[in-house]
Amino acid sequence: MPSGLFHTNYEDDEKILQTLWLKCWMWGFLVFLFVVFPNVASSLSAIFGINVLHMANMIGIFIIGAHGLNILTGFTGQISLGHGAFMGVGAYTSGILFMKAGWPLWLSLPAAGLVTAAVGMIFGVPSLRLRGLYLAIATMAAQFIIEYTMRNWTSLTGGSAGLNIDPPVIAGLALDTDKRYFYLVFVLVVASTLFLKNLLRTKTGRAFVAVRDRYLSAEIMGVNLFKYRLLSFGISSFYVGVAGGLFAHYNMIISDEHFTMWLSIQYLAMVIIGGLGHVLGGIFGTIFMVLLPELLRIPSQALSNVYPNIFAIFGTLRELVFGVVIILFLIFEPDGLAARWHTVRAYWKLWPFSY
Amino acid sequence: MLHFVQLVVTGLVIGSVYALVALGFVLIYKATSVINFAQGEFLLVGGYICLWLTVDCRVPFIWSFVLTMGFSVILGLLVERMVLRPLIGEPIITVIMVTIGMATVLRSLVTLFWGTQIRVFPQIFPQEPLSVAGIVISKVYLWTMAAAFIFMMVFSIFFKYSRTGIAMRATAADQQVAQSMGISVKRIFAVSWCVAAVVSSVGGILIGNINGINITLAGFGLKVFPAVILGGLDSIPGAIIGGLTIGILENLMGGYLDIYLGGGVKEVAPFIVLVIILMIRPYGLFGTVEIERV
Numbered sequence: 001m002p003s004g005l006f007h008t009n010y011e012d013d014e015k016i017l018q019t020l021w022l023k024c025w026m027w028g029f030l031v032f033l034f035v036v037f038p039n040v041a042s043s044l045s046a047i048f049g050i051n052v053l054h055m056a057n058m059i060g061i062f063i064i065g066a067h068g069l070n071i072l073t074g075f076t077g078q079i080s081l082g083h084g085a086f087m088g089v090g091a092y093t094s095g096i097l098f099m100k101a102g103w104p105l106w107l108s109l110p111a112a113g114l115v116t117a118a119v120g121m122i123f124g125v126p127s128l129r130l131r132g133l134y135l136a137i138a139t140m141a142a143q144f145i146i147e148y149t150m151r152n153w154t155s156l157t158g159g160s161a162g163l164n165i166d167p168p169v170i171a172g173l174a175l176d177t178d179k180r181y182f183y184l185v186f187v188l189v190v191a192s193t194l195f196l197k198n199l200l201r202t203k204t205g206r207a208f209v210a211v212r213d214r215y216l217s218a219e220i221m222g223v224n225l226f227k228y229r230l231l232s233f234g235i236s237s238f239y240v241g242v243a244g245g246l247f248a249h250y251n252m253i254i255s256d257e258h259f260t261m262w263l264s265i266q267y268l269a270m271v272i273i274g275g276l277g278h279v280l281g282g283i284f285g286t287i288f289m290v291l292l293p294e295l296l297r298i299p300s301q302a303l304s305n306v307y308p309n310i311f312a313i314f315g316t317l318r319e320l321v322f323g324v325v326i327i328l329f330l331i332f333e334p335d336g337l338a339a340r341w342h343t344v345r346a347y348w349k350l351w352p353f354s355y
Numbered sequence: 356m357l358h359f360v361q362l363v364v365t366g367l368v369i370g371s372v373y374a375l376v377a378l379g380f381v382l383i384y385k386a387t388s389v390i391n392f393a394q395g396e397f398l399l400v401g402g403y404i405c406l407w408l409t410v411d412c413r414v415p416f417i418w419s420f421v422l423t424m425g426f427s428v429i430l431g432l433l434v435e436r437m438v439l440r441p442l443i444g445e446p447i448i449t450v451i452m453v454t455i456g457m458a459t460v461l462r463s464l465v466t467l468f469w470g471t472q473i474r475v476f477p478q479i480f481p482q483e484p485l486s487v488a489g490i491v492i493s494k495v496y497l498w499t500m501a502a503a504f505i506f507m508m509v510f511s512i513f514f515k516y517s518r519t520g521i522a523m524r525a526t527a528a529d530q531q532v533a534q535s536m537g538i539s540v541k542r543i544f545a546v547s548w549c550v551a552a553v554v555s556s557v558g559g560i561l562i563g564n565i566n567g568i569n570i571t572l573a574g575f576g577l578k579v580f581p582a583v584i585l586g587g588l589d590s591i592p593g594a595i596i597g598g599l600t601i602g603i604l605e606n607l608m609g610g611y612l613d614i615y616l617g618g619g620v621k622e623v624a625p626f627i628v629l630v631i632i633l634m635i636r637p638y639g640l641f642g643t644v645e646i647e648r649v
Contacts, residue, residue, distance in 0.1 A: 077448070126630060126637065133588075140580065141626035144622070145623055148622070268452055316466045317467075319459055320460060330449050
């Protein structure tokens, strides 16, 4: 019996799930996610005192966005401080097409992705000639310009009063409960994760990684830097635009307040804490970042007897913890949770013979 | 015409503070090649410390100014030692992100201590405005501009002639060579962060005297980005000229376009300029052009 994985043909080597064991786990997980979880969620909510399905939907929406940013930052090595605003572009596009032009969801959501991709690529152009730090600054400018447009183009976006959006209807079924929306979100999460995983195995994906690792060498090898950086920007913005569309229909009201610089920073924190350049990174990071405020609520509640005004400063406290967590992760675990996951898994795989 | 001149004058004053803060920014970038997204928070912290000392502790303004400088030096040292030094040699994304994290921490600490209400300095400079040929200039503006220029002069001379300043320029040019000449690069990094923190808090105090202080002052720090990109990321004269230009531009655009575009143009105009510069002349007016060809 071979003690390890030995591929004897290329088909085996190219499989995403390489062993039967992994395959079973994956199917088991999917069954749990789509069949078991939505049905036990209400009792879980009762136990934990939070709306579990709502949290799951938020996590799902942000996973799609985080995957998008991971393509750009993790795989192509370009930093973006504008993904919060790009998500807003997607949200407004989908919302306006759905509400004002009467498009169905299955058209408005891809349209949101495409429009966001176009906007993202426009702001990506100037910095493509330049190195990473210029891109950070250009996308930060994009963030402020888009935010300003959302706030001041009142006739289209409703300004700071916000834009009301009805829940979407698919095949006669209104997706107006958390549970119904859960299926829409998580089908898209699975699809986007699968697309990302496959993208990395194509010529395009390998070109992205080459651009990240050493762009000059990549160019010498014949990788068209401009094309692939722009493409990465486009795909990344598409993802985050779709996430924005989902967010708009789920939240049912959107305004410029939802898509500030703070959201962009949160996105970056998600991919960095999760692990740049790992598909699992976007997932772990998002779960961590969405659950962190909830976890903070528990000690806050305990402390509220001693400091009665702790809930008044809760938002600030959350920001403080976010900042500290980001710094600590960058210093002590720069590869993020996904790398930790791999080490732990490798440890158990070889246990008790760790060498 | 009068309106125009008035806008230019106001822009020049705000621009001189931008220039001062941009100086600190460029300095950090030159010496350590770190883009500091927490520059605005340094400004905020400096402004609040000075305000707190002056108003709540009743320290005379001059002394609280000096104490704030001292505090900024300590803040710069702490930040460099605890946050930035462990990350030397890490990829640029990591370093950018850590300054963003630092900005978040500083901002929330300020909110925890002092709240979000806008607070004003007591009257320090004489109230009655100066009127020259119909243009009204308040004394605070004149003092602000004067102080900004004095600080810029002092730091320019410091870079040009002092021992540490020369060592800093050497480090900026080539870290390895500088090290082999016996310059302690670690010390230079620490000094850069100190100087950046100090000039930023001077900027914070000056702006606080004009507009009062609240948490949105941190956004002021982000406007140094257009200034430094215009001037060139690694050029000290560029930072000064860029700061002044952005100050004037944003005031003019705000003054003339607000009625058409519905307010707040001043806040976004510098960033539009920034994108245009990146499209046309990405290395700014005086920045080093890096040519990479394959």
